[in-house]
Amino acid sequence: MPTIETRDGTKLYVKDWGSGPAVVLIHGWPLSSDSWDAQAFALANAGYRVIAYDRRGFGRSEQPWSGYDYDTLSDDLADVMEACGVTAGATLVGFSMGGGEVARYMSRHRGKGVAKAALVGSVVPFLLKTDDNPHGVPQTTLEDMATQMQEDRPKFMANFLDQFFGVGFITSPVSEERLHWAWNLTQQAGLKPTLACAEAFAFTDFRPDLAAFTVPTLVIHGTSDDTVPIEATGRAAAAAIPGAKLIEYDGAPHGLFATDQDRLTEDLLAFLGTPSIAPGGTTTL
Numbered sequence: 001m002p003t004i005e006t007r008d009g010t011k012l013y014v015k016d017w018g019s020g021p022a023v024v025l026i027h028g029w030p031l032s033s034d035s036w037d038a039q040a041f042a043l044a045n046a047g048y049r050v051i052a053y054d055r056r057g058f059g060r061s062e063q064p065w066s067g068y069d070y071d072t073l074s075d076d077l078a079d080v081m082e083a084c085g086v087t088a089g090a091t092l093v094g095f096s097m098g099g100g101e102v103a104r105y106m107s108r109h110r111g112k113g114v115a116k117a118a119l120v121g122s123v124v125p126f127l128l129k130t131d132d133n134p135h136g137v138p139q140t141t142l143e144d145m146a147t148q149m150q151e152d153r154p155k156f157m158a159n160f161l162d163q164f165f166g167v168g169f170i171t172s173p174v175s176e177e178r179l180h181w182a183w184n185l186t187q188q189a190g191l192k193p194t195l196a197c198a199e200a201f202a203f204t205d206f207r208p209d210l211a212a213f214t215v216p217t218l219v220i221h222g223t224s225d226d227t228v229p230i231e232a233t234g235r236a237a238a239a240a241i242p243g244a245k246l247i248e249y250d251g252a253p254h255g256l257f258a259t260d261q262d263r264l265t266e267d268l269l270a271f272l273g274t275p276s277i278a279p280g281g282t283t284t285l
Contacts, residue, residue: 004083006056006076008067013060014053014080018044020275021115022086025052026077028096028121029201030157030194031185032059035257036095042265047275053080055098057193059185068196070204074104081113091116091272095257096228097201099124099237107212118218118271120264121254123228124237125207135231142202146195153194157186163226166253173259182258210240217244218271220264222252245271 003011015033023043025036033040033052040050054061056076057068067073081090090113094102099122106117129136148156161167161182165174172179186194219241221234228234230248238246247267249260256264 003061004053004080006079008064008072010056010064010067010076011062012053012056012076012080014051014084015040016084017041017050017052018048020047020049021272022049022051022081022084022090023272024077024081024086024090024092025050026092026094026098026101027052027055027058028098029197030058030189031182032188034059034185035182038261039257039265039268043268043272046269046272048272051080051084051086055193055197057197058189060188063190063193065192068193068200070100070104070200070206071108073101073200074108077101077105078109078112087113089113089115091118093118093120093268094122094124095120096254097123097197100201100204100206103206103209103212106214107209111212111215114215116216116218116271117213118220118268119234119237120220121222121225121228121234121256122219122237123201123204123206123233125210125233125240126205126236127202127228127233128205129232133232135229135236137202137229137232142198146198149191149195149198153191154183154187157183161186161255164253165255165259166224166226173253174255178258182255207240210237213241213244216271217241218267219244219246220249220256220267221246222249222254222256222260224251225254227254 099119219238221230238244
């Protein structure tokens with residue numbers, strides 16, 4: 001199984017598809033890199049090298065007891081990039097929780113090797129509802145999630161995914177098979193990392209990290225995202241990051257990689273541009 005070892009010895013599962021400028025895809029909670037497959041396949045076919053990895057504790061990566069804070073998670077991202085030889089011209093794309101890794105990498109690792117960044121349905125800059133973040137998610141809601149996961153995690157995840165993908169009583173933007181597939185991904189994760197990462201993305205304030213976004217940045221968010229409300233996150237991030245471009249998907253829920261699969265792929269490709277061959281045969285943006 002293709003793995004890299006992080007600085008604290010944790011083994012992470014990594015997919016490395018295609019060739020060309022590197023695009024690193026960071027998945028959302030509580031899924032795995034497989035959730036990016038449709039976009040990864042299209043980007044690789046379009047001339048990009050796509051790197052997607054399972055966050056520690058999730059998918060096929062190891063499940064250590066510690067390391068689920070964003071400093072460590074951004075170090076994991078740095079270790080993946082180093083192990084894969086990504087030194088320049090990369091685009092980081094973070095979905096949901098993965099947007100936090102992008103933000104912390106930009107500040108903690110000073111955006112090393114990054115040419116562009118994209119935040120998709122991201123928790124950045126701050127998910128928690130506070131006096132100075134009134135559109136966030138109430139702490140009681142987040143605490144109730146943790147309680148339900150400890151009582152019956154499979155049941156919680158089934159209900160959670162309905163909201164995640166915008167499933168209603170009559171209509172659904174995804175198939176029953178897609179829901180079952182996503183549920184299976186949630187069960188690959190350990191209980192400890194599932195709980196610890198939920199706490200990390202719920203309570204980490206990324207507002208101090210936003211100044212480190214000094215590269216072209218794309219923000220994509222659904223206006224009907226009940227999981228990560230757009231007002232506290234997507235719109236706030238786009239307003240605070242100089243020159244950021246915001247694309248709102250009207251009426252779309254959280255799980256854009258599935259509910260708006262083709263549109264998301266097209267918007268990412270438009271943001272990336274067409275790979276070209278520089279003198280000497282090097283593929284560049």
